[in-house]
Structure formats: C-alpha cells, structure tokens
Amino acid sequence: xxxxxxxxxxxxxxxxxxxxxxxxxxxxxxxxxxxxxxxxxxxxxxxxxxxxxxxxxxxxxxxxxxxxxxxxxxxxxxxxxxxxxxxxxxxxxxxxxxxxxxxxxxxxxxxxxxxxxxxxxxxxxxxxxxxxxxxxxxxxxxxxxxxxxxxxxxxxxxxxxxxxxxxxxxxxxxxxxxxxxxxxxxxxxxxxxxxxxxxxxxxxxxxxxxxxxxxxxxxxxxxxxxxxxxxxxxxxxxxxxxxxxxxxxxxxxxxxxxxxxxxxxxxxxxxxxxxxxxxxxxxxxxxxxxxxxxxxxxxxxxxxxxxxxxxxxxxxxxxxxxxxxxxxxxxxxxxxxxxxxxxxxxxxxxxxxxxxxxxxxxxxxxxxxxxxxxxxxxxxxxxxxxxxxxxxxxxxxxxxxxxxxxxxxxxxxxxxxxxxxxxxxxxxxxxxxxxxxxxxxxxxxxxxxxxxxxxxxxxxxxxxxxxxxxxxxxxxxxxxxxxxxxxxxxxxxxxxxxxxxxxxxxxxxxxxxxxxxxxxxxxxxxxxxxxxxxxxxxxxxxxxxxxxxxxxxxxxx
Numbered sequence: 125x126x127x128x129x130x131x132x133x134x135x136x137x138x139x140x141x142x143x144x145x146x147x148x149x150x151x152x153x154x155x156x157x158x159x160x161x162x163x164x165x166x167x168x169x170x171x172x173x174x175x176x177x178x179x180x181x182x183x184x185x186x187x188x189x190x191x192x193x194x195x196x197x198x199x200x201x202x203x204x205x206x207x208x209x210x211x212x213x214x215x216x217x218x219x220x221x222x223x224x225x226x227x228x229x230x231x232x233x234x235x236x237x238x239x240x241x242x243x244x245x246x247x248x249x250x251x252x253x254x255x256x257x258x259x260x261x262x263x264x265x266x267x268x269x270x271x272x273x274x275x276x277x278x279x280x281x282x283x284x285x286x287x288x289x290x291x292x293x294x295x296x297x298x299x300x301x302x303x304x305x306x307x308x309x310x311x312x313x314x315x316x317x318x319x320x321x322x323x324x325x326x327x328x329x330x331x332x333x334x335x336x337x338x339x340x341x342x343x344x345x346x347x348x349x350x351x352x353x354x355x356x357x358x359x360x361x362x363x364x365x366x367x368x369x370x371x372x373x374x375x376x377x378x379x380x381x382x383x384x385x386x387x388x389x390x391x392x393x394x395x396x397x398x399x400x401x402x403x404x405x406x407x408x409x410x411x412x413x414x415x416x417x418x419x420x421x422x423x424x425x426x427x428x429x430x431x432x433x434x435x436x437x438x439x440x441x442x443x444x445x446x447x448x449x450x451x452x453x454x455x456x457x458x459x460x461x462x463x464x465x466x467x468x469x470x471x472x473x474x475x476x477x478x479x480x481x482x483x484x485x486x487x488x489x490x491x492x493x494x495x496x497x498x499x500x501x502x503x504x505x506x507x508x509x510x511x512x513x514x515x516x517x518x519x520x521x522x523x524x525x526x527x528x529x530x531x532x533x534x535x536x537x538x539x540x541x542x543x544x545x546x547x548x549x550x551x552x553x554x555x556x557x558x559x560x561x562x563x564x565x566x567x568x569x570x571x572x573x574x575x576x577x578x579x580x581x582x583x584x585x586x587x588x589x590x591x592x593x594x595x596x597x598x599x600x601x602x603x604x605x606x607x608x609x610x611x612x613x614x615x616x617x618x619x620x621x622x623x624x625x626x627x628x629x630x631x632x633x634x635x636x637x638x639x640x641x642x643x644x645x646x647x648x649x650x651x652x653x654x655x656x657x658x659x660x661x662x663x664x665x666x667x668x669x670x671x672x673x674x675x676x677x678x679x680x681x
Contacts, residue, residue, distance in 0.1 A: 165221075181266050191266065193259030195251050196220055200263075204271045209233070211264060217245070224249065232264040291508050299505035303552045309571050312549075318499040321362045322482045323475045327467055330575045331363045331448060332503075333545050334465060338371060338446040339393040340512045340548055342541040345416055345447045345464040347401060351590050351628060352452050354471050355479065357399055360448040364397045366503040371395055373445070377403030383411035384423050384441060391415070391443035398449035401460070409460060415443045416463045462531040465538055465579045468589020513551055515544040517564040523573075523677050526670050529583040539580075543572040566681050573674050581667055586639060592663070594632040595641060597622055602657055612645060612654040 146152065155164055182190040189200040199216040211232040218225050226249060230241055238260050246253035291299075305311050313329045321328045327348075334344040348356040364372055374397045398404070404412060414421045420442045427437045449464070469475075485491045520540055529535055547554055547564045554562045585592055601621050605611040619629045633655070636642045641661070646654035 181270055183270075189267070189270070191259075191263050193255070193262065195255035195259050198259065198263055200267065204267065204274070206271075206275070208271075211267060213267070219249070219251070222250075232260065232267065291505055295501075295505050296509055299502065299509050300552060302502060303506055303509075303549070308550055308553070309546070312503070315499040315503055316363070316366065318495055319362065319366055319503070320482070320496050321359065322478045324359060324470055326575055326578060327469065328359065328363060330465070330467065330579070331360065332366060333542065333549070333575065335363055335367050335395050335446055335448055336507055336510070336549060337541070337545045338367070338395040339444075339510075340545060341514065342544060343444060343446040344538065344541055344545065345449075346467060347449045347451060347460070347464040348467050348469060349451050349453070349588055349590065350469040351471060354469050354590075355475075356450040356452075356469050359469060360397060360450055361399075364395060364448060366500050367395050368504045368507050371507075372397060374399070375403075376400065378405075378408040378412075380405055380407040381411075382408065383415060383421060383443075384439070386441050386443070389442065391441075391445050394445040396445045396447040398447065401449040401451040402453055409457065413459055413463055415441075415445075416447070419443055458531075462534045465542075465576075466582050466589075467579060468582065468593070471590065471593055510548065510551065513548060514559075514561040515547045515564060516557060516559075516561040517543055517547070517569075519564065519566065519569050519681050522681055523569065523674075525580060526584055526673070529580060531583065535580070535583050539572070539576055542576055543569055546572050566678075569681065570678055573678060577671065577674070580670065584666065584670065585663060587635075587641075591632055591635050594622070595636060596663075598636075598642075599657060599660065609660075610656060612656055614647065614652045614654055616652065 146155065152164075184190055184199075187202055191198045191200070197218040197220060199218075201214040201216060205212055212229070213232060214227065214229050216225060216227050226245070228241060230237060232238065239257065242251070242253055242257045242260065245251045245256055302311065309329065312332060313325060316328045316332060317325075331346055331348075334346045337344045348360055350356040364374070371394055373391070373394045376399045411421050420440055422438060422440045424436055424438050426434050429435055447464070482491070486493075517540065520543075525532060525536055525539060543564060546568045547562050550565075550568065551562055554565065554568075557563055582589055587595060598618060601618070602608050602611050602613065605613075615626075615629055615633055618624070618633070619626060622629070624632075633642065637644065637655075641657070641659045642655045643658040644653040645656050
C-alpha cells in the first residue's frame with residue numbers, strides 16, 4: 125500500500141491523497157456490487173468525516189492555511205486581514221473525489237454570498253450543497269479563532285508565558301530573600317559583575333537602577349556617550365540582560381513615524397534599549413522625547429469613514445518605559461540630553477586590560493557561564509516581584525545640587541526620582557507611612573549621591589565625558605615635557621601617545637580648539653598645525669569641591 129501512495133505522490137504531487145479503509149472482509153468490488161455508486165460515495169464521505177472529526181487548520185506558512193472539510197480540501201491563500209469586520213479570503217478548493225481544483229474570492233462573513241457561491245459550486249461542479257456550506261461555516265469559525273490568537277500573541281508576546289514558567293514559587297521566594305539582604309546595592313553590584321560586566325562599578329549599578337524603573341511611577345532614562353569600540357553598547361546590553369527579557373524592547377534604528385503607529389500599550393512597562401541613538405532621525409527623536417516627558421503623543425490625520433468621505437481623525441499613543449541608549453555623537457541635541465541621565469565609560473588602559481583578561485578567560489574556559497546565567501536570573505526574578513509603590517522622601521528639601529550644573533531643574537527632578545527608585549529596590553526593607561507610601565532613608569540618599577555623582581559632574585563640566593578624558597590625557601602628556609606651559613605639539617604626537625585613530629584625534633582636537641582649551645600657534649594645513657594648551661582648567665578641584673559640599677549636606681541630614 126505504501127509504495128502505491130509513494131508512486132501516486134510522485135506522479136500527481138498537486139493532488140492530496142487520503143487512505144480510505146474498507147469495512148472488514150469487504151473489497152471495493154463487493155461494495156460496488158452490493159451498494160452501487162451511492163454506497164462508494166457515502167463510504168468516501170464517512171471516511172473523510174472520521175478523519176476530520178477534530179477539524180483543525182494546518183498552518184503551512186503565513187500565506188497558506190490548509191483545511192480538510194467534508195466536501196473538499198480548502199487552502200486559504202494570502203494573509204488574513206486585521207479588519208475584524210470582514211473575512212475576505214482567496215480559496216483554493218480541491219474536490220476530494222475528482223481532484224478538480226477551483227479558485228474563488230469571497231468574504232466568509234457575507235452569508236448570502238456564501239450561499240450563492242455554494243449553490244453555483246453544487247450545480248456546475250457536483251459538490252454536495254449542504255456539505256460545502258457546512259465546510260464554509262466551520263472554516264470561518266476556525267479562521268476567526270486563528271486570527272484572534274494571532275492578535276493576542278502580538279499584543280501579549282509569547283515571552284510572557286515563558287516568564288510565568290520561569291518565576292516558580294521557589295524562585296520567587298529566593299528573590300524575596302535576596303531583596304531583604306543587608307547592603308542590597310552592594311549585592312546587586314556583585315551580581316552585575318558575576319553576570320559578565322567587567323569594571324564600571326558605579327556606571328553598571330547606576331544603569332541597572334535606571335533600567336529597573338520601567339514599571340515604576342517615574343521611569344528614568346540614560347544615554348551612554350563614548351567613542352567607538354569603547355564598550356558602551358556592551359555595557360547597556362549586559363545591564364538589559366539582567367532585566368526580564370519579556371519586558372525588553374531592543375532596537376537598532378527607527379523610522380520617522382514609527383512611534384505614532386505603536387499599538388495601544390505596546391510600550392507600557394517596558395525597558396527600551398536603543399543600540400545607537402543616532403539611528404533616530406529628527407522626527408523620531410521628537411516623538412521619543414514626548415513619550416519620555418508626557419508619556420503620550422498625539423497626531424491628527426485624515427482617514428476615510430464608512431461612507432468613503434475623508435475626515436480628520438485624532439490618534440494617541442500612550443507609553444510608560446525606561447530607556448538605555450548608546451551614542452558616539454559627542455554633540456547630543458540639548459533636548460535629548462536634559463531628558464536623560466548622561467554617562468561616559470571608562471576608556472582607560474587599565475579598563476581595557478580588565479576587559480581583555482575577561483575575554484581571554486572566557487575563551488580559555490575559566491569563566492563559568494552557568495554562574496553568569498544564575499546571576500542574571502536572580503536579578504530578573506527580583507524585577508518580576510517588585511511592585512510599583514508611592515515613595516515619600518523626607519530629605520528631599522535638604523539636599524541641593526550645585527547651582528552651576530546645566531539644566532538644573534530637570535537634573536534635580538532626575539536625582540529625586542533616582543533616590544525614589546533606590547527606595548523601591550529596598551521595598552521589602554523599608555517602612556511605609558500612614559498613607560502606605562514607602563519612606564526613603566538616609567542610606568538611600570547616600571547611595572543615590574554616590575551613584576549619581578558622575579551624572580552631576582557631567583552637567584557641571586563644559587566637556588562631554590570622552591572629550592574630558594582626552595583633555596586630561598593631553599594635559600598629562602604635555603606636563604611630562606620640558607617647558608610644559610609653552611610646549612608646542614601636533615596631532616601626530618597626540619595620536620601616537622594616546623594610540624588613537626586620525627579621525628578620532630582630529631574630532632577631539634577640533635572640539636577643544638572651538639572651546640578655546642587649546643590654540644593653534646604655528647604651522648599650516650599642509651605641514652600640520654602646532655598647538656599649545658591655552659586653558660589649564662583644574663576640574664579635579666571642582667569635582668572635589670562639589671563632592672565635599674554634597675558630603676557635608678549628607679552629614680547634616
């Protein structure tokens with residue numbers, strides 16, 4: 125029997141085959157002799173009915189859906205419309221007896237049209253009218269259920285089901301025990317290091333606090349600004365891996381109007397990871413800023429109504445997310461800077477050696493990847509059991525940031541939200557007031573000052589993080605020379621000393637020259653310019669002064 129089926133499939137691949145089992149002790153000749161053609165037809169229908177007793181769709185691919193009915197075999201060609209008011213499909217109908225193939229277009233929700241088409245199929249092509257109408261009704265219901273599942277999966281990603289299995293009662297209990305440990309911030313930092321983040325002790329913890337705010341009342345945002353190949357993307361990606369993956373939205377680039385077409389609540393309680401902030405054009409950046417500040421964007425557009433007339437339609441997209449982004453652009457647009465906590469990365473040689481050592485240990489099999497996974501899993505489960513709560517900070521009016529900081533109003537708001545987020549991470553250790561609000565402690569404020577200090581300094585400094593590191597290295601190089609205050613240097617010397625590419629060195633030198641930190645005093649475009657340091661700022665002294673002032677305020681809390 126099987127070899128016959130194989131041969132038929134080879135000769136007639138376009139015709140579906142079905143095996144019909146005869147009654148015990150009967151042959152096809154006996155059935156023909158005893159019951160005639162009507163008996164064989166009934167036998168075929170009964171066999172097909174038994175095989176399709178639990179009727180279901182066979183999803184061949186997103187553009188081909190197969191269904192075996194009582195009267196024929198059906199294939200839905202093309203995708204299903206998202207318009208829930210119609211079910212327009214193209215159908216390929218194969219007669220199970222003759223193998224004849226017919227193709228029609230129809231709306232399965234138009235019952236009168238279905239009746240007319242089934243009547244035509246019955247009269248002209250010999251289909252049983254009642255059976256084919258029944259098939260159409262059954263197919264309509266199955267397609268409707270399938271479309272509803274597709275829509276639900278798009279709104280509620282399959283990762284959410286995975287999360288339910290992942291957070292077992294035992295895992296939840298362990299996560300709660302971890303969140304009750306003393307020195308919680310220190311323990312989180314240890315897990316971040318164990319997860320694979322080398323160095324960057326303060327930055328990695330600050331970014332984790334920012335990322336963890338995605339489902340809290342006041343989500344935070346951060347942009348890591350650094351040179352190419354400095355590890356900024358690795359840093360934000362590694363932190364994002366410690367957040368439940370069902371809550372992460374990882375993006376590389378955006379079209380201009382993508383945010384206006386997001387589905388309702390698709391960006392609710394999400395961590396948005398933007399690999400390169402330069403991937404957003406001006407229109408996308410504008411929409412992104414509005415979502416950060418107002419948590420919604422609104423646009424008016426024209427659409428046809430049911431009567432076919434054009435009219436104005438107002439559409440609104442709401443969002444609630446935290447974000448981590450990376451950029452190599454040293455001149456980030458001011459409106460983007462003020463809405464995010466700006467950070468730089470450690471581009472020192474010592475940090476480079478740490479990263480290389482970690483890479484080599486991983487390749488040598490010294491690093492236990494299972495330990496890395498466990499560290500991430502603990503932090504993910506901690507995020508899953510944290511709940512959004514209101515926080516009151518009794519020390520909010522007793523700590524003043526340096527007045528020379530740029531965009532101080534927004535910086536202060538970010539700082540206060542950052543303190544609240546640290547309190548929320550300690551929600552299993554903090555007391556609540558009479559109104560049910562978590563009460564911030566002095567330890568929360570002290571931890572916030574330590575972590576947020578680098579962000580404060582960047583707002584005070586005229587230079588961005590990468591340019592500041594370059595200028596500090598440049599001053600150290602010049603000071604090591606004779607007659608440092610008048611020493612003339614060119615770009616080639618700087619490139620060779622700092623091991624930088626020509627483009628990178630030129631970019632930093634241009635910025636410093638524009639801001640009058642260095643000055644060209646000789647040479648030409650052909651032979652190369654000679655420079656001297658014209659402004660020997662002592663920014664370390666400024667940092668020390670601000671640090672001492674904040675510490676003094678902490679002591680007086």
